[in-house]
Amino acid sequence: MKYNLTINMKTGKYPVLIESGLFSSIGNLLGQHFPGKKLAVITDEHIWKTYGDFLGKQLNASHCQWDVLILPPGESSKSFDALAQIYKKLLSFQITRDDVIISLGGGIIGDVSGFAAATFLRGVYFVQIPTTLIGQVDSSIGGKNAINLPEGKNMVGTFYQPDYVFIDPDFVKTLSDFHMADGMAEIIKYACVADAELFSDLFRMSSYRDTDLIESIIYRCCLIKKQIIEQDEKDNGIRMLSNFGHTFGHAIEYLYPDGTYGHGQAVAMGMQIITEKSEAMGLTAINTSAMLKEILSEYNLPSALPEGIDKELLIQSALRDKKRRGNKINLVLLEKIGIGYIHPIEKTEIKNFI
């Protein structure tokens, strides 16, 4: 199946192409869309090891000049150091505003490359080729980019929309179960806040390794995200819904920097703990947290906080959430499965939600 979407932002529009096998003609696609431009590819060591030779041939076929920067895998690449390496590479390759940065990788590579594309020369063309499920269903669309600070996740970034998003679901065939679950958490998130039917379908799905099925799920998530971000690019209203589970999720990731929990695993815990509390407070329909817990366990995702976690540190870290405004923090809660809403609280009340 082939799905085409157009994301219509106030600042311009861009296509999202979803098609199994798309990557096998990426050279032609890039050559067609960016004739004569320089292509600066940013990727990580794992991706390059698997796809480097193939991509090199494709880029040669694009008849564009190209170069590549290969970063280490993992969160350490969402840093000032990695950014400095990227700028250095872009300078040595003499990238101008007419040229293109291509992100080939998961959310981490997408985030740091997007930040570089937004800031180098105050903005160059940007293409996302997400290779992970989490990148394909969520982070490659919408223009959020970021690097981490020692004090917290995603603390510095911009909103900078890509010019193209090329999604090839075949990439996910080779993902480990851990990375598959990582992406499933964001799919469950979209189902929880916006699509009860998707939530039921996830229950019925027998294998998320079924390529046709995963393709249509990727499309459905991209469609939900399109509808959200077109109304609220800068995350001041409805877009906050796509941050369900992230207030505590980011905090958990921050407290376990060794990568014990991937982003999705941390978001899964974040969704569950906040829903249990909101249900107990009468802010969420009865039985919602049980349904959520069941689906998380179905996809091998954790739902309880890590044993022995320091709750005081967790709260401090959660208060750095970007949904905080002054002394208020906007929590994302579920009215019921399929309907999320924003619930502002005083920052002192956050302890009641863990």
Ligand SMILES: O=C(O)C(=O)C[C@@H](O)[C@H](O)[C@H](O)COP(=O)(O)O
């Ligand atoms: O695109 C969005 O909006 C999201 O919130 C998607 C999130 O799943 C994603 O993890 C995002 O990068 C988190 O953003 P942040 O604003 O909490 O840093």
Ligand SMILES: [Zn+2]
């Ligand atoms: Zn996320």
